[in-house]
Amino acid sequence: MKMQTSKLKEELRTKIKGSVLVPEDSNYEEARQIWNAMIERRPAAIVQCAQADDVAPAIKLARLHGLPLSIRGGGHNIAGNALCDSGVTIDFSKMKKVRVDAAKKRAYVEPGALLVDFDEAVQAHGLATPVGINSTTGIAGLTLGGGFGWLTRKYGMTIDNLMSVEVITAEGKKIRASESENADLFWALRGGGGNFGVVTEFEFKLFPVGPEVVAGLIVFPFNEAKQVLTKYRQFVNTAPEDLNVWVVLRKAPPLPFLPESVHGKEVVVLPVFYSGAVSAAEKLIAPVRTFGTVLGEHVGAQPYTQWEKAFDPLLTPGARNYWKSHNFTELADGALNAIVEYAGKLPSPHCEIFVGLISGAANRIAPDAMAYAHRDAKFVMNVHGRWDEAKDDEKCIAWAREFFTASKPYASAGAYINFMTAEEGERVTSAYGNNYERLVHINKKYDSYNFFWFNQNIRP
Numbered sequence: 001m002k003m004q005t006s007k008l009k010e011e012l013r014t015k016i017k018g019s020v021l022v023p024e025d026s027n028y029e030e031a032r033q034i035w036n037a038m039i040e041r042r043p044a045a046i047v048q049c050a051q052a053d054d055v056a057p058a059i060k061l062a063r064l065h066g067l068p069l070s071i072r073g074g075g076h077n078i079a080g081n082a083l084c085d086s087g088v089t090i091d092f093s094k095m096k097k098v099r100v101d102a103a104k105k106r107a108y109v110e111p112g113a114l115l116v117d118f119d120e121a122v123q124a125h126g127l128a129t130p131v132g133i134n135s136t137t138g139i140a141g142l143t144l145g146g147g148f149g150w151l152t153r154k155y156g157m158t159i160d161n162l163m164s165v166e167v168i169t170a171e172g173k174k175i176r177a178s179e180s181e182n183a184d185l186f187w188a189l190r191g192g193g194g195n196f197g198v199v200t201e202f203e204f205k206l207f208p209v210g211p212e213v214v215a216g217l218i219v220f221p222f223n224e225a226k227q228v229l230t231k232y233r234q235f236v237n238t239a240p241e242d243l244n245v246w247v248v249l250r251k252a253p254p255l256p257f258l259p260e261s262v263h264g265k266e267v268v269v270l271p272v273f274y275s276g277a278v279s280a281a282e283k284l285i286a287p288v289r290t291f292g293t294v295l296g297e298h299v300g301a302q303p304y305t306q307w308e309k310a311f312d313p314l315l316t317p318g319a320r321n322y323w324k325s326h327n328f329t330e331l332a333d334g335a336l337n338a339i340v341e342y343a344g345k346l347p348s349p350h351c352e353i354f355v356g357l358i359s360g361a362a363n364r365i366a367p368d369a370m371a372y373a374h375r376d377a378k379f380v381m382n383v384h385g386r387w388d389e390a391k392d393d394e395k396c397i398a399w400a401r402e403f404f405t406a407s408k409p410y411a412s413a414g415a416y417i418n419f420m421t422a423e424e425g426e427r428v429t430s431a432y433g434n435n436y437e438r439l440v441h442i443n444k445k446y447d448s449y450n451f452f453w454f455n456q457n458i459r460p
């Protein structure tokens, strides 16, 4: 490996503006860290691109030597496919620029930008588009898998607001894809992940949002969980799309607005978010407090960018994580029973069950309009196994798998590829439903040798 890595570095050095890190380099260890500490991979070379034109030489090098190639955006993906063992990793962590055209309500985003980079740049103009709920997630992987967050009820998935992309193909060619240019590729990239090429720029449509929104947490006791969830289910059926309410069941962190007696005990947390006029929020949020006995709450007007960071302290990198997820068109009684049962036996203080509400604009797009197929999904549940020590792997993974199985009868079809672990390759076909065949066809056209296989792979 030593010979090979130094040779790789030598071969690339003169061809790119960025840098190449190999295992002998002092900053290599830091560069191969990603969000999920369960992933332990050592690429032969990490190519830290400084410009889009650095990508083609990296692709050519990997092809020449028959090496696997992985692509790293924000490094958040649970499956850890940002890194490949003994291959070439294209690392965008030095390419984070976000250019905003406020007049046209457009943002042009480099593939290493994190949600914080994106949100802060667009909010400087009072604009936003739906992205995820954790500011350290990468815009690239999030978008290519679909992307949803607080604004999704109103403005759809992240891909519903993607206008065009710049892509480097397996042949190293730079092309653009949009509704009018390479439209088949654009269709595939909106949900099809990293299967078709390396995206070097994303163009997004933006909407006026905030800069102040009303958001926060309302917390209920766990022994009222079934009642709270039943009332929640009823409430969100008719709630306006400016309002979003998610569900988190976990052990209470030591939040100052909660009585000390519940710290570390199971609770039901309802994060609320309202992006309409601040003055209208209170009336709309008030019914949520009637779902049960409020243990504590922290809700108020705040900058949208601040709320986008609200969950960061619970989702820091470096912990061990194992996820399972289901889509739901409705939350049946059986699903609620399973949620309450498994939230009652959380195997670590950091494990949680998360239900994201995405009903609204995302459901008004046809399932074959782009690769992401599950336009009937109103809720996405993430079984978030999270813990610190390898000795707890078995029990935490077993909990997540058992709950996944117990809640499966109530789930709707498909899966969200952005929440799938490395071992869930067999779910890729169902993740695309009826769109899978078309994706295979498009992959044959743009990557006929399946060079971009290190991902949730669609096989040509």
Ligand SMILES: Cc1cc2nc3c(=O)[nH]c(=O)nc-3n(C[C@H](O)[C@H](O)[C@H](O)COP(=O)(O)OP(=O)(O)OC[C@H]3O[C@@H](n4cnc5c(N)ncnc54)[C@H](O)[C@@H]3O)c2cc1C
Binding pocket: 035, 071, 072, 073, 074, 075, 076, 077, 078, 080, 081, 082, 083, 092, 111, 131, 132, 133, 134, 136, 137, 138, 139, 140, 141, 142, 143, 144, 145, 146, 147, 148, 149, 193, 194, 195, 197, 198, 199, 200, 315, 418, 419, 454, 455, 456
């Ligand atoms: C703490 C946390 C919170 C999350 N919250 C949300 C949420 O609210 N909503 C939501 O929808 N998702 C959420 N996710 C899931 C998230 O969307 C995925 O993990 C996503 O893949 C992360 O993108 P990334 O760029 O950070 O990841 P990476 O691991 O860097 O990339 C993931 C994959 O995307 C592909 N890829 C990345 N960059 C490129 C590129 N430039 N060109 C081509 N392919 C590329 C590659 O196949 C890569 O393996 C969350 C994840 C975490 C860990």
